[in-house]
Structure formats: structure tokens, C-alpha cells
Amino acid sequence: MGVEIVRDLSFSIKPQSFQFLTGPSGAGKTTLLRLMLLSLKPTRGIVKIFGQDASTLDKDSITSLRRRIGVVFQDFRLLDHLTTYENVALPLRVMGRVEANYRAEVVELLRWVGLGERMNALPAVLSGGEKQRAAIARALIARPELLLADEPTGNVDPGLARRLLRLFVELHKSGTAVVIATHDLALMDQFGEARRLVVGDGRLQIFDGESP
């Protein structure tokens, strides 16, 4: 058994809630996100996702649960041989939806995140900020019930960071639970109503947000 990154922590993400997951580098923010994404199994303890014990899930159940989760990776994880449009459309494509049916949705979202002119560009020619926006658009396109974002504003300028935060907030208001892992205090201060989960020394402290 390796080193325990986090231990003895209990928390729940309520439907339609908004929280920042924060803490110093290496504290375990990404580990917690991966546990929630079902890409890691805890060495001990229980992870329940949408009411189901993750340790009892078979592969098909994990697949259907992941379709209810949108994820933004710190390193974007865009597929290099696909265009921005194709990358963003990927969650809908793997669900088996017909391209003509989702084209307008994808194009609209791409325009909204400022990538309307970069739809046919490959990730190799996108800037860090453009990749970040494409990764966010991919996470949002299937209208997930839970959005997990790992440093989603790490590579964008403050103006775009504010705009993206607005997008996350609107998404939260439309019914999605949002978890944003970030170091960015200024970003967190812009949405003071959000709950803050602070990881440090393998433990978790929870601070409820200010009342609106």
C-alpha cells in the first residue's frame, strides 16, 4: 500500500451545489477529484456517487455514471488528432448521438467560449487558454449533473477567468453541482456564496459560503 494522500475525511456534494476545492499543491485535490470521477478506488473508506457505492459498481454502471459527470482536466486531455469541434462534441458522439442533431449545440457553446473561429483547429495550434476553454466546453456539452474542474482558469487571463466562472455559476443555477479545484483566491472571492473545501495535511476542512 502506498502513501495515503488523504485520510479520515467525510463530505458530500449536494445536487445543484457549488464548491471550490482548494489547498496547497500536492495536498490531494486532484486525488479527491479522481475519486469522484471513479478513476481511483480508495484504499479504505467508501465513495458513494449518485447514491451508489463506487466499490460495487460494474463497468457498465461506471460508464453510465460518468455520462452524468463533466470533467475538466488540469492538462486539458484534448485528443491531438481531433479538431476543437470534434473534441468538444466527443461526449455526445460516444453516447451515439447523430452529429447533425448536436452540431448547433456544439457550435453555439464553442462561440460562447470564444472558440467560434477555432472550430477546425487542432489542439497543437491552440494557445493554453484556448485549450482550456475547449476542455471546459467538452465538459459542459452533455449538460452534466456534476461538473468536476481541476484548475479550470489556470491558463486564462483574469477577464476570461471571470467569464468562465460566470459560465460555471450559470451552469450551477441551471441545476448542475459544481466542484472547482483551484489555487486562485481571487476567483474564489468572486463567488463568495460557494462552499470551500480546504484540503491540507491529508485532511479536509469545510467552510460554508456566505449567504447571498
Place this chain on the structure above:
Amino acid sequence: MSAVPSLTGRQAGQDIQPDKALRRDMPLVPASSIAGRALVIVIAIMTFLACLTAGGAILVAGASQDWRGEVSREVTIQIKPAPGQDIDAAVAKAVETARKAPGVGDVRALSRQESEQLLEPWLGNGLDLTELPIPRLIVVRMQDLKTPDIAALREALAAQAPGANLDDHRLWLSRLDTMADAIVIFASLLFLLMISAMTMAVGFATRGAMAGNREIIEVLHFVGAADSYISRQFQTHFLRLGLRGGLLGGALAALFFAGASALSAWWTNSVGGEEIGALFGAFSLGGKGYAAILCVAIAIAFLTGAMSRIIVFRHLRRLQ
């Protein structure tokens, strides 16, 4: 996007004029790679060899059918000279008996001179053979039936022309059959070996592609792709490679046989050409042979696709 209507101020699809030149259906497994091109070449070579083997077996099997037909339709009656016997009368009697037998087409007795000529390769020229008791031969061609009634002819000869021996070339036929069957079995084994080698090459290539595309598989999993969907992507990718390699190899094999058929016309007049012609016939595969090549090429493509799907599926199950 209808999830963010308040931000955009419009419903999905409104005022949206998607770029008509939008690229939208790129395969999820990257189509071109050095390993992919190498696999196409390996599959093409294996298909070419497999088609050559299958085509060779078809040619030998076809030629063997021709030999059987030719030899089994012709029988020989041998009249051995005996003291005090009028051999010409015995030959005439045997010819008459043979002509009356059911299923017999043409009967021709070789003259004594013709019989002597048959011995020349062994005894040499310029010998006086008049004093030798040379057997006389009668060549009987049976009618073009699937199963010539040799037994009836044998019975008729035994009853009416005693001393006449009937040779239906059974020994020759059985040797030819054995040789042709051995060639066909050998070719089939060779064919299976090549298919096995190709399957292993595809297996290695699939595992290589899985390793090279690990990140793609991971991302597909995270965006909610089922294992069956991911393995289908790999299957499609390898089916494309298999079709390219298979059709290339099949086309080369078809060209080879077409070229060989054209060249065989030049060989037929040479001594070696006659022997090759005897073994492979006119070296022409015919429509069925070319159809078989096409089938082999397509089957190899589908085998490639199916193999990769199985390997990917197993790999993904292990990832659980």
C-alpha cells in the same frame, strides 16, 4: 447550448449557421501512423502469399480433376501373343467385344508397327522386332460419363475374348490422386500457417496501437464511452488497415496469376512448359479462382478487424 440560455440569450439552433466546411467525423483512433503503414504492408504481403498458396492449390486441384477425367475415360486392352494363337483375330475379336460393351465410345487397335514404335525408346532404333512376341494394344475411350462402366467391359472381355487384359490405369490414377491431394494438403497447411502468422502480427499491432493510444482510451472512458464503443473504434481502424492490406495483396496475387496465365502460352511449346502445364493445367485460375482471391482478401480484412476488437475488449476488461 440549451444549458446556458441565459448567457447566450438564445435557444439552441437559433442564429447558428455552422460552418459547412466543419470537419466532424475524424476516426477516434488516429488513422495514419508508421505502425499502421507497416501493418498494411505486412497484411498485403501475407495476403499475397496466402492467395498464391490458395491459387496454387486451386490450380493443382483443378488440374488433378482434369487428369482424373482424362485418364479414367481411357482404358487399354492388352493382347499377349500365345503359341498357336492368331493374334490379329484375337485383336479383332476384342475390338468387336469392346465396341458392343455399354458406355464405350471409341475403340482403336494399335497396329503391330505402332506397338513396335512404343518400344523404340527402350530398345533403340533399327532392330528387327518381327521375331519378338510383342503384345498388341487396343485403346478404348469410354463415353463422357461421370462413372464409366469399366466392370461391364471387363466382364464382356472375359467372356468373349479370353487372354485380353484390361488396364484401367487405376494405379496411375491413385498415384496422381495421392500427389495432387498431398500438394493441396500442403498448400492448405501453408495457408493456415500464413493466416496464423498474420493474426499474430495483427495482435502485436493492436497491442502496440493500444499502448500508443492509451491517452485516447482514457479520455474516451472519462467522457462516458463504453468498452464496446472503444473496441468498435479500434475494430473499424484495423478493418480499414486490413482492407487496404488485403485488397493490395489480393490485387497483386490476381495480377501474378493473370501474368502467369499470359506467360504460360509461351511456355507450352518448351519441354519444361509441358510439365508445368501438366501439373497446373493452363495456369489459368478462372472466375472462381479470382473470386476466391477476393474472398481471401476480404476475409483477412475482417479477421484483422475482429482480432483487434477481441484484443481491445479483453484489454479494456482488464483495466477494470
